[in-house]
Amino acid sequence: MSRMSEQLPEYAERVLEVAERIPPGRVMTYGDVAEWLGEGGPRQVGRVMALFGGAVPWWRVVRADGVPLPGSELRALEHYRAEATPLRSTPAGGPRLDMRRARWDGDEAHI
DNA sequence: AGCTTGACCGACC
DNA sequence: TGGTCGGCCAAGC
Secondary structure, three states, rough: OOOOOOOOHHHHHHHHHHHOOOOOOOOHHHHHHHHHOOOHHHHHHHHHHHHHHHHHHHHHHHHHOOOOOOOOHHHHHHHHOOOOEEEEOOOOOEEEEHHHEEEEEOOOOOO
C-alpha cells in the first residue's frame, strides 16, 4: 500500500492499543507502557499521547508520580471520580492518583 | 552535525 | 513533600 496520507506510525498504534486496554479505574504510567511494549521509552509514549491521545482514554496514561495531566487536570479528575480511580489528597495542592492502588501492570489477570 | 525540547523517570538530598 | 540532576530517546531547528 502506498503512503496516501501518512498513517499512524506503527509504534503510535501500539501505544494507543495499550492505552485502550487499561481498565476503567486503573492507570499505567508512560514508562509502564513503554516497558510493556518493550520498545521506546516514556518520552516516546508521551509524544504519542500528546499527538494522538485524544482518540483513547488518555487520562489512564499518567506520570509516575500520579500528578494529573497539567492543563487537563479538571477533565482528568472528572473521569477519575466517575470511574472511582483511587486518589490521594495531598496537604497542599490538588489530589493525585494513589499509584500504589491505581497502577495496572497490563496483565488481564490482575484486573 | 550540534543543540534544544518534551504529556518522562529514578535516585538523591 | 519537594527540588535538582543525570539519563533517556526521538523530533525539530
